[in-house]
Structures are given as C-alpha cells and as structure tokens.
Amino acid sequence: MSKWMKVMVLGLVTLLALSGCSSGSKNVATNEDEQEVMRFSVTLPSNGVDNPNSMVGKEWHKRMEAYMGKKVEIDYNYIPSSEYDEKVKLMIASDDLTDFFVTPLFYDTTEMAKQGQLLELAQYKDLMPNYMNYISKVKNGMKRVTDAEGKMYTFKETSTPRFPEDRGMLIQNTSAYRYDVFKENNIKIPETLDEFYDAAKKLKALYPDKFPVATKWNSLRSLFSANHIRDDIFWDGEKYVYGVLDEGYKEALQYANKLYSEKLLDPEYTIDTDDTLKRKALNGDNLMWLTQWFTTPGEYTRTANDGKIFAVSIYPENPKYGKAWQEVVNGNSPDLGWGAYGVSSKVKNPEELIKFIDYQYTDEMIELITWGIKGTTYTIGEDGVPTFVDSLKTAKDPWLEGDKYGMRASRNYNPGLQMVSDARAFVDFAATDYTVFDGKYEEVPIEKAKFLTSLPMPENEYVPSWLSEPSIQLTSDESQRISEIMNPVKTFVTEEQAKFVAGKNSFDNWQAFIDKIHKMGNIDEVLQIYNDAAKRAISN
DSSP states (O other): OHHHEEEEEEHHHHHHHHHHHHHHHHHHHHHHHHHEEEEEEEEEEESSSOOSSHHHHHHHHHHHHHEEEEEEEEEEEEHHHHHHHHHHHHHHHTOOOOEEEEOOOTTTOHHHTTTBBBOOGGGGGGOOHHHHHHHHHHTHHHHSSSOTTSSOOOEOOOEOOOSSBBBBOSSEEEEEEEHHHHHTTTOOSSSHHHHHHHHHHHHHHHHHTTTEEEOOOOEEEEEEHHHOOOSEEEEEESEEGGGGHHHHHHHHHHHHHHHHTTTTTTTTTTTTTHHHHHHHHHHTSOOOEEEEEETHHHHHHHHOOSSEEEEEEEEOOBBBBBBBOOOOOSSSSEEEEEEEEEBTTOOOOOHHHHHHHGGSSHHHHHHHHHHHHBBEEEOTTTTOOOOOOOOHTTTSHHHHHHHTOOOOOOOOOOOTTSSOOOOEEEEEEEEOOEEETTTTEEESOGGGHHHHSSSSOOOSSOGGGGGGOOOOOOHHHHHHHHHHHHHHHHHHHHHHHHHHHHHHHOOGHHHHHHHHHHHSSSSHHHHHHHHHHHHHHHOO
C-alpha cells in the first residue's frame, strides 16, 4: 500500500472513530436532558382561565420542580367544563389519551381497564405514601378505591371535613326561588310539592308569557328525592333496587307532566345549559327551580345587583313519603370526592409520574392549592387553622376577588392537577347566600346556615338511604356485565322519561314501558350482582 493510501485509510478510520464518539456524545446529552427534565401531558376541565399562570399556579409549578429536583414541562390540554365529558369520551374511544386525565364524571372505567388503557396503580403503592395515608383515614377507603381483585385504576379526589363529626348537613343541590318576587306577591316559599305547584300557578297568572319553573342539568332529581327513590340503581337501606321500577318514579314523572302540560315547566328544560339558565334567570324568564347547584343562586343575585334575590331552600317534600331526601354528601369526616383521575398505560415514566401525583396529597400542596400564598391570601389563625385575609373575606364578591390569585377556593380557578382541596377553605371563604330554611329567610353562606349546621349527622330525616350503602367491590367481569345490561337501558329510560313528561307518551302505556326495560336487559341479574357484592362487603 502506498504511503498516500495509508494516510487515506488512517484518516478514514480516524473520521469514523470521531463520528462514533460524536454520536455517542449526542446520545449521552439526550439522556442527560431527559434526566434533567420531566415531561408529561394532562387533560383537565377549565372555566376559561389561565390556571398554570395564576399566582398559585406558578407557585405550584415552582414547588413541584423543587420536589422533583428537576425542570418540569407539562403539556396542558384544557377543555371547557361544559364540553369536557363528551370530548374525553371521544378521546377514550379513539385511544388518544394524554398521560394524565380527569375521567368523565361518574364514568365507569371497567372497559378501559380491560382494554389496557389505564395504568394499574396498586403495583406502585410504595411510591404513593401520601395518597395511601389519606385513603387510610377514609371509611372503607381501600375498598372504595380498588376492585374485588385488589386492583386500582384511578386516583380519587379528596374531600376533607368541613363540619364536626356529629352535626352539620352538607347539601350541594337545592331548590331555588326568586325570593323578591315571592315576597312581593305574598307567595310562600314551598315546603311541599303541592305548595310548589300552587306557587307556580300563581306566578303563571302574574306572568302569563313566562315559564315559572326550570331545573339545572335537565334533572328531575328533586322529584325523585321527594318520593324517596332515584332514577338508577340505589341502596334502599336494606338492598339494592332499581328506582325506575318503583311507583314513586312514575308519580314523579306524572307530577312533572302536570307542570309541563300547564306550561309551568320550561319546555327547554331538557336542553338548557348553565349559560341559558343563567340568562333566563337574570331576564326573569324563570322564577323557581326544581334543582340548582347550591351556590349558583347567590352568584345570580350578585351578578344581577339590581334587587333580584335568588334564594335556596331544601327540596320540597311529598307528605306521602315524609321529608324529602336531600342531596347530602359527607362533610363530617375525611372522604372521597366525585373526581377520578387516570394515568395512561402508555406513559413513558410511570414511576416518576406516580411520585409527582402522590405529592399532591401532602398537607403542603393541599394548603397551597386551596388557600393560596401564605401571608398574601391567607394567614394562620390562633387556633392553628388557615384563614383568608380580610381583604378577601370582606370583598363584595370574595370568589371574584380570589380569582386574582387563582387558588382553588376562588370562583373559576383550579390550579395544579385539580385533585386535592381543604374543604374548610370553602366555608371560610364562602360568599353570602340567600337562604330560606324552616320558613326563615337568612342572608348567610349556606354552609353557615343555622338550620343546616345544627342538624345531627347522620341521623336525621333528610339523609337518603344511599348515604349509608355498603362499600361494595365488583370484579371486572361483574362491572362489565352491569355495563352491558344497563347502558342501553339507561339510554332508553332517559329518552322515554322526556316523552312522558312532555306528554308524547301516555301514562296508559306505563306497563309497556316497564316491560320493555325488562326485555332490554336482565335487571334482576344486575341487582343480584349488586346485592351479592353487598353481602360480601357486609360479611367482611
């Protein structure tokens, strides 16, 4: 080989060697970058605010980076709250999920688990000490977060106590009334369904071009509660039953049909959104509501700011059944909220993300998310409990003022991963509500109303039977079987319910309706599954 060729070969070898080293260095740099930065994606509901860049949102991110010991980059997919459930269901159907997401409300994740879409969380128990510690404080906590096989597919929202253990009834749905109109026309705030009907008739006579009655969420739940049933499977105190088959369900629809046929119930109740309800309320198109979220009427009053008073009261009763059951939730001991949070099985860094999520359940993060910045939005009282600063509590609209900082207790913000909160903050921060309980009008935050805070818990006549249902655990096969039977039945019942109320189906056809439900699915099998699970839970 010539000297020139030797030089060429040596140069080529050197070049290849350098190329190899360069490539290796690039890989090392990439690995180092991955080690220095935590990246994941999330899907969350939003009220149209900039959660990540609020004061609390920024502080949350800063503390999470300090805890993780590295930079954290989160790809947020915010969906408007009113569209959230339907859009996430589409994401589930197309298997196009982010690493972390809030499941649709009350969504059955059994099929997702079977399809392998969800990360099974129980295998990471050792990496979630804070979450497991909280669950240990909740009555039947582990049973409520795992299935019959001990598997865990979602994290649960937490709910800390806001009342003493033995008294104070927390209701999150109410009936509501234009109190100023009722007072001006000497109409009693209804305590019974008959009084509700009579009030609606009087208002119709006064305002013939209006539909006096409306309802939130297209829901007739207050009528079902008055008759001591639900339009679903529920615990009746002794066993699980299907409320649609109960005579009380038919009676509730007959009452709704009476309101509808006499043009008392707004015919758009099945399609009304939160926005249309608010517009109609402020315009005076509706004057009484079968069901409302408990703080919404107070918001209406402050928004109107013109003498209109939207007052809340408990659901009216049907004397045939006694006191109307109220939408009572546990505010007296550590509990789980409605929210459930899934982690995609495709996540690239499960251990790291589990560690990140678990830190949300620490006292530090619960306090930050809910109360905001110590010294800026809250201080610690002499009793050692946080309390908001006076400038927030004395504001005309504390929630709106709180939005300037973006903590969970304000109106629109929900910083972080939206998993945790300290319920005491909602009581401390509560804006004025306009209430009529036990026939007495009072301007006070509903959670401080004397009537509700003085009631014994859980033993009082307003508490529904399902509040004491056993903590059942279903196997994946049992859950799937229930879904197979009940999903088409629920769709059919929802459609027919609207027809009965609107008079498009005659109550003379009621038995045919019940017969078709039984033909569509084996309801007895479903109830057997539930009641067998109840026996297992009670025996344990």
